Amino acid sequence: MANSWGFPGNDNNGQPTGTGFLGSLLTGMAQGMQNQSQTAQNLDFLKQSRSQELVAGQLANQSNALKLQQQHAELDQAEAVNNFAKQAFSSPGDVAGNTLAGTDNSTPPQQGQQIAGQMTPNAPRQTGTTPNPFQGGNDGPQAGGQQGPAGGTQTGTGMLPGTSTSGMQPGGSTSGFKPMGKYSAEQYAEWDRKYGFPPGKSYALLATESSGGVDNYNPQSGATGPGQILPATAKHAGYGIPDNLDANDPESGFKVLKGYVDAAGGDFNKGLAYYYLGPKAAQQPGALQSPSMQGYLGKNAKYTAQYNAGMAAKQADNTPTPADHVETQERAGVTQTPVSMGQAVDAQSRMIAGYERAAQNAAAAGNVPAAQTLMARADALRGQQLDLAGKRNSVQKSANEAVATLTAGVTDQRSWDAALTQIGQNPAMHSALAGLKITGNFDLDRPAIATLASRTQTLKDQQELQIKQQDQQLKEAKNAREQQEFDRKQVQEQQARDTAAADKQVIAQQEDQRRTANLASGMPYVPGYSKTLPQATTPAVAAKVAATNDKAWADRAKGTETAITGAKNVAQISADIAGKVRADPSLVGGGITAFQAEHPWMLNAQQQEILKNTNSLVVEMQRSAPPGAQRSAATAAMGKVFATTKPNLSLKPEAFIDLSDNLYYGAQAQVSMDDWMNRFHQANPSATVEQGRALYGQYERSLGAPYWTDKDGVQHINRKSVARLPDGRDNPEYVSPDSYFSNVK
Known part of the structure; x- marks a missing residue:
């Protein structure tokens, strides 16, 4: 008969009676309490994955694509674009939401199948039983099931943290994803939301059409802008698309595509065909199957996947892990149970496997940096898993000790209730109840309490040994991981040293080659940064020094640009007017008065031309005056001569020619100096502007005084730095700087 507690009892003959309501509840307490606890503790872990599974399932249904985009417009973009993560954290057999498996109508099936074939499914879930030490047969689940030292309970993957199931090695985090072109990933995400595109489609359009370009122009078709829009389309595309679009506006391409997709009934591939072929051509039989169209779709799908x-890689570092949740709960004072910890370890294992699959998919899509980031995230989670498994073992051990202590100390109904509650919350102790016909009534159950206490003590001792073994394995795994990290850093440091040594050797060889080439050409050799900067100089500092020096040369070029143009004009004008007077000395002097010069109509045509050129000389001389430190010696002498006397028609022919020649030599000397400075900088990139000026000044001083005065008191510019005479012939007095420096020891 049933007792007042409702638990199964015995009749007067000692035979078991039926089970009352409360008795059935206690008999099924192990399973019932486990399910309730599991539901409560696993809620946080399931919320995100269920949301992702919902999104994935809807994405698989092309007919609901537009409806899905409207319903989820307010979802976090991280969840919306994380196709790889959705695939990775859903059931291994469920690829409904995998846009790379061909269910996204933007992906050619062949490509999707090829990529999906590289997925690594979750490790098989393992369950196991152990013979009940108190009864024959397999009468209860073994605590923890079959697992590795860091695996979860019963549903654990059995994956040992610190090892990779994908065959890929974790790399450094390079999650700073940057699309090609000028627009950011966040800008493309905003455009996707604005126009209702599947994630990545706005980027794929511009990347496919113009590599994200802004000012692209196709002279053959006339297509313009980031979206390569034809003029006729921009003017009037129809299909509800606004007229008079600005082809250089990236959103114009999105407006056209949006109109075409709507016209195609929401079929994105057909919309792309309208965009690529034109609406009429796209509706012809076989148009979508043409090689060019398939190539276009494949390229678009590739950029979408990339x-x-x-984006998945960018979000990886911000995604909370089960280990993070446990830590948060601990800080909040939440007491963990064996069930909750087992679920956390399980969830962590699944997340690790998910990131590894996501990394493989990213690599298959051609996005190696994203794959490296995801693998690095998986590796970091494996490190967390070791600590999480240790916490799980500690919780399990404490729970076992609590059960053993409580059952051994049962003295009344209250202590008996506490013991049964602890057993119900500890699946590892459920097998101790097997065959004892516990009712929950202290008086009725008293004969079985001693047996239960013995069993729980035995289970505690058995599992304590198992936990010790697992803790030892965890310790070894941590040590191996630390050693692996140490070895990795050692290898990286050695590689860095080897690379630096190789770079240094290459730089030394380049320096030797440059020195040899300079000496052979007569150009001074100035040691490079590798020899002039201190050995402890960091690459950043060296780059800053180089940038500062490059700017100084750029400033010099900009500062002398006008002066060099003026000097070239002075040299040309001076040579021209001197040549005219040499050919006809009567054009100047001979009684030409200042009054005639002031009234050009009194002069002949050639005299008027000379007068015009002499007036131009004044302007060009002003332009040809660079800062003093940037003048050649001959140019400075030319300025002094010009300040004293300017070419004019009243000068005698000899004086006019001498003065014009002096202006030519002075101006040409400045041009020669500028040409040499440019060649010097090209041959010695690390040399400073001041070093170039100093060396050229050394060359000029070797030529003698910048000007000299003849017996008649006429000053003449030193012409040794000018290669050509005013009439174009070689200057026999010319001494080139290359010749000079070739002979300087």
Whole structure:
């Protein structure tokens, strides 16, 4: 008969009676309490994955694509674009939401199948039983099931943290995904939301059409802008698309595509065909199956996958893990149970496997940086898993000790209730109840309490040994991981040293080659940064020094640009007017008065031309006056001569020619100096502007005084730095700087 507690009892003959309501509840307490606890503790872990599974399932249904985009417009973009993560954290057999498996109508099936074939499914879930030490047969689940030292309970993957199931090695985090072109990933995400596109499609359009370009122009078709829009389309495309679009506006391409997709009934591939072929051509039989169209769709799908992989990688570091949740709960004072910890370890294992699959998919999509980031995230989670598994073992051990202590100390109904509650919350102790016909009534159950206490003590001792073994394995795994990290850093440091040594050797060889080439050409050799900067100089400092020096040369070029143009004009004008007077000395002097010069109509045509050129000389001389430190010696002498006397028609022919020649030599000397400075900088990139000026000044001083005065008191510019005479012939007095420096020891 049933007792007042409702638990199964015995009749007067000692035979078991039926089970009352409360008795059935206690008999099924192990399973019932486990399910309730599991539901409560696993809620946080399931919320995100269920949301992702919902999104994935809807994405698989092309007919609901537009409806899905409207319903989820307010979802966090991280969840919306994380196609790789959705695939990775859903059931291994469920690829409904995998845009790379061909269910997204933007992906050619062949490509999707090829990529999906590289997925690594979750490790098989393992369950196991152990013979009940108190009864024959397999009468209860073994605590923890079959697992590795860091695996979860019963549903654990059995994956040992610190090892990779994908065959890929974790790399450094390179999650700074940057799309090609000028627009950011966040800008493309905003455009996707604005126009209702699947994630990554706005980027794929511009990347496919113009590599994200802004001012692209196709002279053959006339297509313009980031979206390569034809003039006729921009003017009037129809299909509800606004007229008079600005082809250089990236959103114009999105407006056209949006109109075409709507016209195609929401079929994105058909919309792309309208965009690529034109609406009429796209509706012809076989148009979508043409090689060019398939190539266009494949390229679009590739860029879509690359974008989504990059966005998934960007979000990886911000995604909370089960280990993070446990830590948060601990800080909040939440007491963990064996069930909750087992679920956390399980969830962590699944997340690790998910990131590894996501990394493989990213690599298959061609986004290697994203793959490296995802693998690095998986590796970091494996490190967390070691600590999480240790916490799980500690919680399990404490729970076992609590059960053993409580059952051994049962003295009344209250202590008996506490013991049964602890057993119900500890699946590892459920097998101790097997065959004892516990009712929950202290008086009725008293004969079985001693047996239960013995069993719980035995289970505690058995599992304590198992936990010790697992803790030892965890310790070894941590040590191996630390050693692996140490070895990795050692290898990286050695590689860095080897690379630096190789770079240094290459730089030394380049320096030797440059020195040899300079000496052979007569150009001074100035040691490069590798020899002039201190050995402890960091690359950043060296780059800053180089940038500062490059700017100084750029400033010099900009500062002398006008002066060099003026000097070239002075040299040309001076040579021209001197040549005219040499050919006809009567054009100047001979009684030409200042009055005639002031009234050009009194002069002949050639005299008027000379007068015009002499007036131009004044302007060009002003332009040809660079800052003093940037003048050649001959140019400075030319300025002094010009300040004293300017070419004019009243000068005697000899004086006019001498003065014009002096102006030519002075101006040409400045041009020669500028040409040499440019060649010097090209041959010695690390040399400073001041070093170039100093060396050229050394060359000029070797030529003698910048000007000299003849017996008649006429000053003449030193012409040794000018290669050509005013009439174009070689200057026999010319001494080139290359010749000079070739002979300087």
